[in-house]
Amino acid sequence: MKITIVGAGAVGSLWACRLAARHQVHLWTRHNTDQCEIRFQPLGEEKIQTWPFKANDPTQLAQADIVIFTVKAFQLHAALATVEDLLPPSTPIVVMHNGMGTHDTVLNQLPDHPILYATTAQGALRTEQGVTHTGLGPTRLGAMNLAGKQYQHLAAVFDQALAPCQWLLDIRLALWQKLAINCAINPLTAILQCRNGHLALNEFTPQLTQICEEVAAVMSAEGYPTTVTDLLEQTSAVISATAANKSSMNQDVYHQRTTEIDYITGYLIARADSHGIAVPANRALWQQIKQLEQHYHDH
Ligand SMILES: NC(=O)C1=CN([C@@H]2O[C@H](COP(=O)(O)OP(=O)(O)OC[C@H]3O[C@@H](n4cnc5c(N)ncnc54)[C@H](OP(=O)(O)O)[C@@H]3O)[C@@H](O)[C@H]2O)C=CC1
Ligand SMILES: CC(C)(CO)C(=O)C(=O)O
Known part of the structure:
Protein backbone atom coordinates (compact mmCIF):
# COMPACT_ATOMS: atom_id res chain seq x y z
CA MET A 1 0.00 0.00 0.00
CA LYS A 2 1.00 3.62 -0.45
CA ILE A 3 0.66 5.35 2.89
CA THR A 4 1.19 9.00 3.80
CA ILE A 5 1.65 9.92 7.46
CA VAL A 6 0.94 13.53 8.40
CA GLY A 7 2.86 14.43 11.58
CA ALA A 8 6.15 12.60 12.00
CA GLY A 9 6.37 13.03 15.77
CA ALA A 10 6.56 10.23 18.33
CA VAL A 11 3.46 8.27 17.26
CA GLY A 12 3.78 9.11 13.55
CA SER A 13 7.40 7.96 13.44
CA LEU A 14 6.59 4.76 15.32
CA TRP A 15 3.87 3.84 12.81
CA ALA A 16 5.98 5.01 9.85
CA CYS A 17 8.90 2.72 10.77
CA ARG A 18 6.64 -0.25 11.51
CA LEU A 19 4.46 0.15 8.40
CA ALA A 20 7.50 0.71 6.16
CA ALA A 21 8.54 -2.95 6.54
CA ARG A 22 5.72 -3.92 4.12
CA HIS A 23 4.39 -0.69 2.64
CA GLN A 24 5.57 2.39 0.81
CA VAL A 25 5.46 5.13 3.45
CA HIS A 26 5.74 8.83 2.69
CA LEU A 27 5.78 11.59 5.32
CA TRP A 28 4.03 14.95 5.29
CA THR A 29 5.70 17.35 7.71
CA ARG A 30 5.63 21.06 8.39
CA HIS A 31 9.31 21.37 7.50
CA ASN A 32 10.58 22.28 4.07
CA THR A 33 12.38 19.07 3.18
CA ASP A 34 11.91 16.30 0.63
CA GLN A 35 13.42 13.55 2.77
CA CYS A 36 13.36 12.59 6.44
CA GLU A 37 15.54 10.14 8.27
CA ILE A 38 14.01 8.65 11.38
CA ARG A 39 16.29 7.19 14.03
CA PHE A 40 14.12 4.53 15.64
CA GLN A 41 14.75 2.38 18.71
CA PRO A 42 12.42 -0.65 18.78
CA LEU A 43 10.90 -1.72 22.11
CA GLY A 44 13.45 -3.37 24.40
CA GLU A 45 16.30 -3.12 21.87
CA GLU A 46 19.59 -1.29 22.28
CA LYS A 47 20.30 -0.89 18.59
CA ILE A 48 18.99 2.18 16.81
CA GLN A 49 17.63 1.70 13.29
CA THR A 50 17.76 4.42 10.65
CA TRP A 51 14.77 4.66 8.30
CA PRO A 52 14.90 6.99 5.28
CA PHE A 53 11.59 8.39 4.02
CA LYS A 54 10.52 10.60 1.13
CA ALA A 55 8.68 13.65 2.38
CA ASN A 56 6.32 16.40 1.31
CA ASP A 57 5.80 15.26 -2.26
CA PRO A 58 2.32 16.39 -3.43
CA THR A 59 2.24 13.61 -6.08
CA GLN A 60 2.90 10.88 -3.50
CA LEU A 61 0.32 12.46 -1.22
CA ALA A 62 -2.29 12.47 -4.00
CA GLN A 63 -1.53 8.81 -4.83
CA ALA A 64 -1.74 7.57 -1.24
CA ASP A 65 -4.10 4.64 -0.54
CA ILE A 66 -4.53 6.02 2.99
CA VAL A 67 -3.46 9.17 4.82
CA ILE A 68 -2.89 8.81 8.54
CA PHE A 69 -2.91 11.93 10.74
CA THR A 70 -0.78 11.59 13.88
CA VAL A 71 -0.70 15.25 14.89
CA LYS A 72 -2.04 16.45 18.24
CA ALA A 73 -5.76 17.21 18.40
CA PHE A 74 -5.24 20.99 18.35
CA GLN A 75 -2.94 20.69 15.30
CA LEU A 76 -5.39 18.71 13.18
CA HIS A 77 -7.38 21.52 11.60
CA ALA A 78 -4.23 23.27 10.29
CA ALA A 79 -2.69 19.98 9.14
CA LEU A 80 -5.85 19.05 7.20
CA ALA A 81 -5.83 22.46 5.54
CA THR A 82 -2.37 21.76 4.06
CA VAL A 83 -3.55 18.58 2.29
CA GLU A 84 -7.27 18.97 1.59
CA ASP A 85 -6.88 20.47 -1.89
CA LEU A 86 -4.25 17.91 -2.90
CA LEU A 87 -6.23 14.74 -2.12
CA PRO A 88 -8.79 13.02 -4.34
CA PRO A 89 -12.04 12.63 -2.36
CA SER A 90 -11.76 8.84 -2.47
CA THR A 91 -8.67 8.85 -0.20
CA PRO A 92 -9.46 7.38 3.21
CA ILE A 93 -8.31 9.45 6.17
CA VAL A 94 -7.31 7.89 9.50
CA VAL A 95 -7.11 10.25 12.48
CA MET A 96 -5.16 9.04 15.52
CA HIS A 97 -4.89 11.31 18.54
CA ASN A 98 -5.78 11.45 22.23
CA GLY A 99 -8.90 13.38 23.16
CA MET A 100 -12.14 14.00 21.27
CA GLY A 101 -13.98 16.80 19.56
CA THR A 102 -12.23 17.00 16.20
CA HIS A 103 -14.54 14.67 14.26
CA ASP A 104 -17.12 17.32 13.35
CA THR A 105 -14.37 19.53 11.89
CA VAL A 106 -12.90 16.62 9.93
CA LEU A 107 -16.29 15.50 8.59
CA ASN A 108 -17.05 19.10 7.53
CA GLN A 109 -13.58 19.80 6.16
CA LEU A 110 -13.40 16.56 4.12
CA PRO A 111 -17.08 15.70 3.57
CA ASP A 112 -16.55 13.22 0.71
CA HIS A 113 -13.66 11.20 2.14
CA PRO A 114 -13.98 7.93 4.02
CA ILE A 115 -13.12 9.01 7.59
CA LEU A 116 -11.76 6.64 10.23
CA TYR A 117 -10.55 7.26 13.77
CA ALA A 118 -8.03 5.25 15.76
CA THR A 119 -6.97 5.30 19.38
CA THR A 120 -3.72 3.68 20.44
CA ALA A 121 -2.16 2.64 23.72
CA GLN A 122 1.24 2.09 22.08
CA GLY A 123 3.89 4.29 23.72
CA ALA A 124 6.48 6.37 21.87
CA LEU A 125 8.96 8.99 23.02
CA ARG A 126 10.61 11.58 20.81
CA THR A 127 13.97 12.96 21.95
CA GLU A 128 16.86 14.74 20.24
CA GLN A 129 18.30 11.27 19.52
CA GLY A 130 15.24 9.94 17.71
CA VAL A 131 12.07 8.03 18.53
CA THR A 132 11.86 5.17 21.01
CA HIS A 133 9.04 2.63 21.16
CA THR A 134 8.39 2.68 24.93
CA GLY A 135 5.34 0.47 25.43
CA LEU A 136 2.99 -2.01 23.81
CA GLY A 137 -0.75 -1.57 23.86
CA PRO A 138 -3.83 -2.10 21.74
CA THR A 139 -4.90 0.11 18.85
CA ARG A 140 -8.58 0.35 18.00
CA LEU A 141 -9.83 1.51 14.62
CA GLY A 142 -13.29 2.26 13.26
CA ALA A 143 -15.30 4.33 10.83
CA MET A 144 -16.56 7.83 11.62
CA ASN A 145 -18.77 8.02 8.49
CA LEU A 146 -20.57 5.62 6.17
CA ALA A 147 -17.81 5.60 3.54
CA GLY A 148 -15.26 4.70 6.24
CA LYS A 149 -17.09 1.43 6.98
CA GLN A 150 -15.62 -0.12 3.82
CA TYR A 151 -12.11 0.02 5.28
CA GLN A 152 -12.32 -2.67 7.92
CA HIS A 153 -9.37 -4.41 6.21
CA LEU A 154 -7.09 -1.59 7.43
CA ALA A 155 -7.24 -3.10 10.92
CA ALA A 156 -5.26 -6.08 9.55
CA VAL A 157 -2.72 -3.72 7.95
CA PHE A 158 -2.24 -1.93 11.29
CA ASP A 159 -2.19 -5.22 13.19
CA GLN A 160 0.56 -6.61 10.96
CA ALA A 161 2.65 -3.49 11.58
CA LEU A 162 2.07 -3.04 15.29
CA ALA A 163 -0.18 -5.59 16.98
CA PRO A 164 -2.73 -5.72 18.38
CA CYS A 165 -5.17 -3.68 16.31
CA GLN A 166 -8.88 -4.37 16.44
CA TRP A 167 -11.72 -3.06 14.26
CA LEU A 168 -14.64 -1.60 16.22
CA LEU A 169 -18.16 -1.11 14.91
CA ASP A 170 -18.48 1.95 17.15
CA ILE A 171 -15.13 3.72 17.46
CA ARG A 172 -16.71 6.47 19.58
N1 LIG B 1 3.53 9.61 22.39
C1 LIG B 1 2.75 8.62 22.82
O1 LIG B 1 3.22 7.65 23.42
C2 LIG B 1 1.27 8.63 22.56
C3 LIG B 1 0.65 9.74 22.00
N2 LIG B 1 -0.70 9.68 21.73
C4 LIG B 1 -1.37 10.80 21.10
O2 LIG B 1 -0.96 10.86 19.74
C5 LIG B 1 -0.97 12.23 19.28
C6 LIG B 1 0.42 12.59 18.76
O3 LIG B 1 1.30 12.54 19.87
P1 LIG B 1 2.88 12.57 19.73
O4 LIG B 1 3.30 11.82 18.53
O5 LIG B 1 3.41 12.17 21.05
O6 LIG B 1 3.14 14.13 19.49
P2 LIG B 1 4.36 14.82 18.74
O7 LIG B 1 4.33 16.26 19.13
O8 LIG B 1 5.60 14.03 18.96
O9 LIG B 1 3.96 14.67 17.20
C7 LIG B 1 3.13 15.52 16.50
C8 LIG B 1 3.80 15.76 15.17
O10 LIG B 1 2.90 16.45 14.31
C9 LIG B 1 3.65 17.41 13.60
N3 LIG B 1 2.76 18.44 13.06
C10 LIG B 1 2.08 19.41 13.72
N4 LIG B 1 1.38 20.17 12.87
C11 LIG B 1 1.63 19.68 11.63
C12 LIG B 1 1.22 20.05 10.32
N5 LIG B 1 0.43 21.11 10.11
N6 LIG B 1 1.67 19.32 9.27
C13 LIG B 1 2.49 18.26 9.45
N7 LIG B 1 2.93 17.87 10.67
C14 LIG B 1 2.51 18.57 11.74
C15 LIG B 1 4.63 17.93 14.62
O11 LIG B 1 5.65 18.62 13.95
P3 LIG B 1 6.97 19.20 14.66
O12 LIG B 1 7.94 18.08 14.57
O13 LIG B 1 7.30 20.37 13.84
O14 LIG B 1 6.58 19.52 16.08
C16 LIG B 1 5.06 16.63 15.27
O15 LIG B 1 6.10 16.02 14.53
C17 LIG B 1 -1.40 13.05 20.50
O16 LIG B 1 -2.78 13.23 20.48
C18 LIG B 1 -1.02 12.16 21.68
O17 LIG B 1 -1.77 12.44 22.84
C19 LIG B 1 -1.45 8.56 21.97
C20 LIG B 1 -0.87 7.47 22.52
C21 LIG B 1 0.52 7.42 22.88
C1 LIG C 1 -2.73 6.43 29.01
C2 LIG C 1 -1.80 7.61 29.28
C3 LIG C 1 -2.24 8.33 30.51
C4 LIG C 1 -0.45 6.98 29.46
O1 LIG C 1 0.51 7.85 29.97
C5 LIG C 1 -1.85 8.54 28.09
O2 LIG C 1 -2.58 8.30 27.15
C6 LIG C 1 -1.13 9.83 28.05
O3 LIG C 1 -0.11 9.97 28.72
O4 LIG C 1 -1.60 10.72 27.34
Missing part, protein backbone atom coordinates in the same frame (compact mmCIF):
# COMPACT_ATOMS: atom_id res chain seq x y z
CA LEU A 173 -17.01 4.01 22.48
CA ALA A 174 -13.25 3.38 22.36
CA LEU A 175 -12.58 7.12 22.11
CA TRP A 176 -14.77 7.74 25.18
CA GLN A 177 -13.05 4.96 27.14
CA LYS A 178 -9.64 6.47 26.39
CA LEU A 179 -10.97 9.95 27.17
CA ALA A 180 -12.15 8.74 30.59
CA ILE A 181 -8.67 7.45 31.41
CA ASN A 182 -7.03 10.62 30.14
CA CYS A 183 -9.45 12.80 32.19
CA ALA A 184 -8.42 10.90 35.33
CA ILE A 185 -4.66 10.59 34.81
CA ASN A 186 -3.44 13.45 32.61
CA PRO A 187 -4.42 16.68 34.42
CA LEU A 188 -3.53 15.36 37.90
CA THR A 189 -0.10 14.06 36.82
CA ALA A 190 0.54 17.33 34.96
CA ILE A 191 -0.37 19.52 37.93
CA LEU A 192 1.58 17.37 40.40
CA GLN A 193 4.41 16.69 37.93
CA CYS A 194 4.39 13.07 39.02
CA ARG A 195 4.58 9.72 37.26
CA ASN A 196 1.31 7.90 36.54
CA GLY A 197 2.03 5.33 39.29
CA HIS A 198 1.92 8.03 41.98
CA LEU A 199 -1.88 8.19 41.55
CA ALA A 200 -2.13 4.64 42.97
CA LEU A 201 -1.64 6.10 46.47
CA ASN A 202 -4.81 5.93 48.59
CA GLU A 203 -4.86 9.69 49.04
CA PHE A 204 -5.95 10.07 45.38
CA THR A 205 -8.91 7.67 45.60
CA PRO A 206 -11.54 10.32 46.50
CA GLN A 207 -10.43 12.67 43.70
CA LEU A 208 -10.19 9.89 41.09
CA THR A 209 -13.62 8.65 42.20
CA GLN A 210 -15.20 12.06 41.72
CA ILE A 211 -13.57 12.52 38.29
CA CYS A 212 -14.79 9.08 37.19
CA GLU A 213 -18.29 9.65 38.62
CA GLU A 214 -18.62 12.78 36.50
CA VAL A 215 -17.23 11.10 33.38
CA ALA A 216 -19.57 8.11 33.87
CA ALA A 217 -22.58 10.46 34.06
CA VAL A 218 -21.59 12.24 30.83
CA MET A 219 -20.75 9.01 28.98
CA SER A 220 -24.09 7.52 30.00
CA ALA A 221 -25.92 10.64 28.77
CA GLU A 222 -24.01 10.34 25.47
CA GLY A 223 -25.38 6.81 24.97
CA TYR A 224 -22.38 4.89 26.37
CA PRO A 225 -23.71 3.66 29.72
CA THR A 226 -20.99 2.94 32.25
CA THR A 227 -20.39 3.14 35.99
CA VAL A 228 -17.90 4.83 38.27
CA THR A 229 -16.74 1.34 39.34
CA ASP A 230 -15.93 0.35 35.74
CA LEU A 231 -14.10 3.59 34.99
CA LEU A 232 -12.14 3.45 38.26
CA GLU A 233 -11.12 -0.13 37.51
CA GLN A 234 -9.95 0.79 33.99
CA THR A 235 -8.10 3.84 35.32
CA SER A 236 -6.37 1.81 38.06
CA ALA A 237 -5.31 -0.80 35.50
CA VAL A 238 -3.72 1.89 33.31
CA ILE A 239 -2.10 3.58 36.34
CA SER A 240 -0.38 0.33 37.26
CA ALA A 241 0.45 -0.70 33.67
CA THR A 242 2.03 2.71 32.99
CA ALA A 243 3.27 3.41 36.54
CA ALA A 244 6.74 4.51 35.40
CA ASN A 245 5.41 6.78 32.60
CA LYS A 246 5.11 10.50 32.65
CA SER A 247 1.76 11.24 31.00
CA SER A 248 1.73 13.29 27.80
CA MET A 249 0.19 16.24 29.66
CA ASN A 250 2.80 16.00 32.42
CA GLN A 251 5.50 16.28 29.73
CA ASP A 252 3.70 19.07 27.86
CA VAL A 253 3.48 21.14 31.05
CA TYR A 254 7.10 20.36 31.95
CA HIS A 255 8.27 21.54 28.52
CA GLN A 256 5.84 24.48 28.62
CA ARG A 257 3.96 23.30 25.50
CA THR A 258 0.28 23.64 24.71
CA THR A 259 -1.53 20.64 26.20
CA GLU A 260 -4.48 18.65 24.82
CA ILE A 261 -6.66 19.66 27.82
CA ASP A 262 -9.31 21.31 25.61
CA TYR A 263 -9.81 18.01 23.75
CA ILE A 264 -9.74 15.84 26.89
CA THR A 265 -11.32 17.50 29.95
CA GLY A 266 -12.53 20.41 27.81
CA TYR A 267 -14.48 18.03 25.55
CA LEU A 268 -15.99 16.32 28.60
CA ILE A 269 -17.10 19.72 29.98
CA ALA A 270 -18.64 20.75 26.65
CA ARG A 271 -20.67 17.52 26.46
CA ALA A 272 -21.61 17.81 30.17
CA ASP A 273 -22.86 21.37 29.60
CA SER A 274 -24.99 20.25 26.67
CA HIS A 275 -26.70 17.67 28.94
CA GLY A 276 -26.91 20.01 31.96
CA ILE A 277 -24.62 17.73 34.03
CA ALA A 278 -22.40 19.33 36.68
CA VAL A 279 -18.74 18.30 36.48
CA PRO A 280 -17.03 20.43 39.17
CA ALA A 281 -13.98 18.19 39.72
CA ASN A 282 -13.13 18.06 36.02
CA ARG A 283 -13.87 21.77 35.57
CA ALA A 284 -11.44 22.62 38.40
CA LEU A 285 -8.70 20.52 36.76
CA TRP A 286 -9.36 22.13 33.36
CA GLN A 287 -9.03 25.59 34.97
CA GLN A 288 -5.76 24.67 36.69
CA ILE A 289 -4.19 23.39 33.46
CA LYS A 290 -5.39 26.47 31.54
CA GLN A 291 -3.82 28.68 34.21
CA LEU A 292 -0.51 26.81 33.98
CA GLU A 293 -0.54 27.12 30.18
CA GLN A 294 -1.42 30.79 30.33
CA HIS A 295 1.34 31.44 32.86
CA TYR A 296 4.08 29.97 30.69
CA HIS A 297 2.70 31.28 27.40
CA ASP A 298 2.67 34.81 28.90
CA HIS A 299 6.31 34.63 30.06
